[in-house]
């Protein structure tokens with residue numbers, strides 16, 4: 001039963017409000033909610049997730065959509081269950097079995113990047129990886145490597161903070177790696193790297209191609225526009241909201257794990273074929 005007669009309150013926790021991927025996600029939820037539920041959006045950094053969840057519970061949320069990894073997952077999900085809060089976790093299949101989970105096909109997305117770069121004739125590329133790798137990003141890496149390494153191509157890795165600044169910070173390193181292309185695990189990293197390479201006079205894509213991931217709305221507006229992988233962010237937000245409302249109305253149903261499969265490469269100016 002939903003508490004009282006007021007509209008159910010759904011908390012939505014994202015890692016960052018500055019990444020347009022999450023802006024799209026929130027916008028899709030807002031539009032889809034209409035006046036069925038109240039939404040409270042909050043950003044929780046790496047060390048603040050438990051506190052953010054507790055605060056939202058204290059504010060009386062009925063449901064929670066979490067778009068990031070929960071470190072102390074067992075105890076957190078137990079507490080939420082005890083407090084009668086319905087939960088859907090987005091993008092992090094690692095939490096399957098503890099809550100309802102909604103993912104996109106990150107493994108396939110990573111594989112598509114590998115196939116794309118092979119078709120473009122690259123032999124040695126760099127993978128820009130965040131310091132803290134979430135489950136969905138690990139899937140991207142696995143899909144990419146399964147394709148790339150099987151083809152006997154060379155790969156060098158560089159880790160950095162998951163942000164535009166993180167991408168910018170490794171541009172000097174990447175420039176010395178003797179690679180012809182870079183796969184950054186999201187668009188923010190790709191755009192930061194592109195800016196950093198431009199700052200030191202490395203031409204994208206003439207000298208180094210860059211492919212990101214997310215197809216965030218700024219990727220088509222930067223110069224050069226960013227080749228990337230699009231995932232169904234709009235459907236992701238809407239389906240996550242439906243799942244958490246379903247759970248509110250049917251608390252006893254079996255845990256749900258769903259995957260949205262549509263991912264594809266969007267080719268723009270930041271990549272070029274080598275031949």
Ligand code: RIB
Nearest residue numbers: 019021091136186213214
């Ligand atoms: O850019 C942020 C990333 O976090 C996206 O790729 C999305 O999948 C989310 O998990």
